Amino acid sequence: MSFETKSTIATFGGKLLKLSHTSTTTKTPMNVNLYLPPASSTTKVPVLIYLSGLTCTPDNCSEKGFFHAAASAAGIAILYPDTSPRGANLPGETDSWDFGAGAGFYINATVEPWSGHYNMESYVTSELPEAIFEQFGDKLDSGRVSITGHSMGGHGALTLFLKNPGKYRSVSALAPICNPSQCPWGKKTFAGYFGTRDKEEWKKHDATELVKGWKHDGGKLPLLIDVGTGDNFYKQGQLLPENLEKAVKEAGVEGVKFRYQEDYDHSYYFISSFAKDHVEHAAKYLF
C-alpha cells in the first residue's frame, strides 16, 4: 500500500517526511517517518532503520534523537517505524505502557487476539522496507541497510539482525534490552504475545540466546552497544547487557563493542549524545 505524505519538514539540509500507510501485516494504519539527506536528491543513499522504545511513536527520535546532523553529513537516510499497531481495539491494548500499544517488541505474536495484528517483526523486516523501496526507489538503495534502536528498539535491532544474517550491513543499540527472557519487561511481553507453555520459543527472540549460534561472516558481528551507568532501567535489571557480553565472549563472537557511559540515563539526552557515533558506526559498513 503506498504512503501518504502527511508533512515534509526541512532539517539539516534534507527532508523529514511524515508518512502513513495501511499495513496488511498489522491490519491497521501505520505512521512512519523517513529522513532523506541532501545526497538523496542526486544519488541513491543507504538506509539506517531506527527502532524506538516503549511508548514511542516515529516522532520521538525524529524530534529529539539528533541523528539528522550526522545522517546528512554521511548521506544516510533514516527510517523510523512505529512501535506497534495503533487502533486495533483489542481488549487491554492500552491498559499498560509496557504491553500492547506502543510496545510491539518487534516480534510476531502467536497468542490471540494479539496474533491478528501484533506482527511487528514481519512489518519491520518485510512489508515496510518493501513498500518504502518501491515508493522511494529513486532515492534509496535497497541493497545497503543497517539497523539500530533504543531500549525495546535496541532489542528489536539486535534480534532482527541476528535472525536475518546478511539482511543488514551492521547493527547498533542504545540501552538495549539484551536478555528479554530474564527481565521483567521481556517476561511480561513474551508471556502475553507467545504464552508461557513453551519457554524454548522465547529463546528464539532473545539476543543473548541468539548470539550463541552466530556463525555468519566467520563469527564477526558488527555491533556497537552504548549503555548509561546512570540508567535506572539498567539498574533495575531490565537491560542486562552483561549477560549479552558474557554470551558474546563465550561464543567467541568478534567485532562487538560494548561501552558503558558514565552517569548517562535512559532518556533522549543520552541517545542524542551518542547518535553521531551510531550513524558513523553504520556508515563504516554502508559505504
Ligand SMILES: N[C@@H](CCC(=O)N[C@@H](CSC=O)C(=O)NCC(=O)O)C(=O)O
Ligand atoms: N512510563 C514512562 C517511561 C517510558 C520510557 O521511558 N520509555 C522510553 C523507552 S523505555 C524502553 O523501551 C522512551 O524512549 N520514552 C520516550 C521518550 O521520549 O523519552 C512513560 O510512559 O513515558
